[in-house]
Amino acid sequence: GEDVEQSLFLSVREGDSSVINCTYTDSSSTYLYWYKQEPGAGLQLLTYIFSNMDMKQDQRLTVLLNKKDKHLSLRIADTQTGDSAIYFCAERPEGYQKVTFGTGTKLQVIP
């Protein structure tokens, strides 16, 4: 079955880059997502990548995928205090409906 793992906590200074890492286990074609959750709120989809891609960039966000190691990362450039939140990595194998989430990485941005 699918398993998604993330580190629990990351602290960065405002203006620096943040890199949040994730590993997944499913070996079939899969979609990989990054969601953001602010306190007391639902999940906001930030970006996604299919497992046949290596990289995707969207404004301040860059997603890198190492298919060999099943390692996914989310880089946030010029991190702002408003980026403080919990970031979830998630995967959904192609053809399936279930999305498997990691435990989330809490990003703390220090002014």
Next chain:
Amino acid sequence: DAGVTQSPTHLIKTRGQQVTLRCSPISGHKSVSWYQQVLGQGPQFIFQYYEKEERGRGNFPDRFSARQFPNYSSELNVNALLLGDSALYLCASSPDRGPNYGYTFGSGTRLTVV
């Protein structure tokens, strides 16, 4: 356009009681999924409904059930509540069964069982 709306936002129930949570998907979306998020963990898949039929079920006991109505709104029912059912229940909608671009989530219903 309204996003995914869930009601109520918060509720408190006693062990053994039954609860019904409601979700209205984005207009035009035919798929609704339910997730349970226990404090400090990632969301766990409970159900997916598409075109009023169950299309996927997670590893949850039979105390959990759901249905989807002709207008694509959905209800999640939990019977014989346990303390461990305390969680944020999230509803997600999509136009079809498995969109490449992911699901849109509501803000959730915070259920506390005492």
